[in-house]
Amino acid sequence: MAALTDLGVAAIRDGFRAGDFSAREVAEAFNAAVASARALNAFIVETPELALAAADAADAARAAGHTLAPLAGVPIGMKDLFATEGVQTTAASHMLEGFVPTYESTVSGKLWAAGAGMLGKLNLDQFAMGSSNETSYFGNVISPWRRNDGGNAALAPGGSSGGSSAAIAARLCPAATGTDTGGSIRQPAAFTGIAGIKPTYGRCSRWGIVAFASSLDQAGPMARDVRDCAIMLEAMAGFDAKDSTSLDLPVPQWEAGLSSDLRGKRVGIPREYRIDGINAEIVASWDQGIAWLRDAGADIVDITLPHTKYALPAYYIIAPAEASSNLARYDGVRFGQRELPEGAGLQDMYAATRAAGFGDEVKRRILIGTYVLSAGYYDAYYTQAQKVRALIARDFEQAFAACDLILAPTAPSAAFGLGEKSDDPLAMYLNDVFAVPASLAGLPAMSVPAGLNAQGLPLGLQIIGNMFDEQGVLNAGLAIEERAGFTARADKWW
């Protein structure tokens, strides 16, 4: 029998129900994997006792013959952006080091109510700002993947959900939560050969998630395959009165609705995503994806999204603007760090606290955001970006008159090395060129593994769906997954 840590969410759930193993055995196996993988730095806090407690509850429920919760017996990782009652929640910042919430985020609470147990809090880019997990105050996450050139260059696991992606790829947890503001679920999933879905904006409650850019932030699951993502998303999604932008819609049964038969579906290929200088391996993988979807019965149609090239610059105005407002709450008064120089007044305390508590990338974005919102520049930058955002959303609306789904690459390259882009913010931002448009339009989008490049590193394909059509996205993802037959995994070196 396969090692318990090689099992995914569905296999653990079903095997536990069938009595093949106990929930405690599963939790102990993953706890041991987590404890032996500290070289990856995927976790900020490990909570083996919580994983065991949930497992014992699941075992007791099974022994008593009670109806089992949907995720009974399944331990997961929690991105350290979700407030967890009684467990430190830092957003990978010094600012929130030592912050122990007295409340539980809606999404994490729903997962615990569904029977899942927590293995620990996963590392990320600081305040979810980054694409390589190099902005964490708690150090870089190292991808379990290495190039096949015999070298051991440390690679980025993607970001911001880099702890989540690395932990799943290294089999430290079968699934984890992520959040996606401009690609933070999809790009790390692509870099590490796993699946991840950002649902329609509003599907998952933002309540209790450390806010970055509220009009874009959306939680979603990351796991090894499409079915596991569907199971997790069902547990995470749902209306929440505590989030003013929460969708008041029933949660579909996405797992039960899975079907890789795409007959009658039209899949759009956006010509503007063939950007100048696009990597040949990315194009080849995209072409392969087109062939797979055609094989699954889909009709392939060319579509146009004319404002694609403006998505990234619009995002880098809107997201920092919202961040500068959201992060104003870190004032050294109510929670988090306080820096109080000798003789300082209140204003000096604010400035000193924020100077000490925020990392460079966070400060950079707060400054950009403050600038574009300041008097005299607001219309030229912020209002203009919001209008361009409207045009990008309209592009998708018009495209979805001609197609049901969109296929594109997830990222413009495979994983890059740690340090390769960290000195150049713009080069780092460009990593999200294919991910950001769907974020700006609030659309569901997922990345699934498509294969390996010449260096032996995973490449992802992205499916973007129309508003509320997570099912269509998951189904197309499943069609690719079945045809890609992606079984590659990183050789254990950690």
Next chain:
Amino acid sequence: MSVDTATVKKVASLARIAISDDDAARLVPELNNILGWVEQLGEVDVAGVEPMTAVIPNTLRLRDDAVTDGDVRDRVLANAPQAEHGFFAVPKVIE
């Protein structure tokens, strides 16, 4: 549009982030790089386009005007760097 050291210091002060002269000087080219790049948005024709503030047209829900929580003072103060006598404490504000 581009920023100079004085502007960076002004913006940092608006954002309540203490920065040194060296930091400000270092940030000038970094921010100008980013601002120069986002300026391409100016070439988009946005005549007649309303700024988008929400991706899903949602009307804000109203709830009954009733007390639904409270009596959690100690939990609210639990993470305060300095809580005294049931209050958040800050340095003296009035000279």
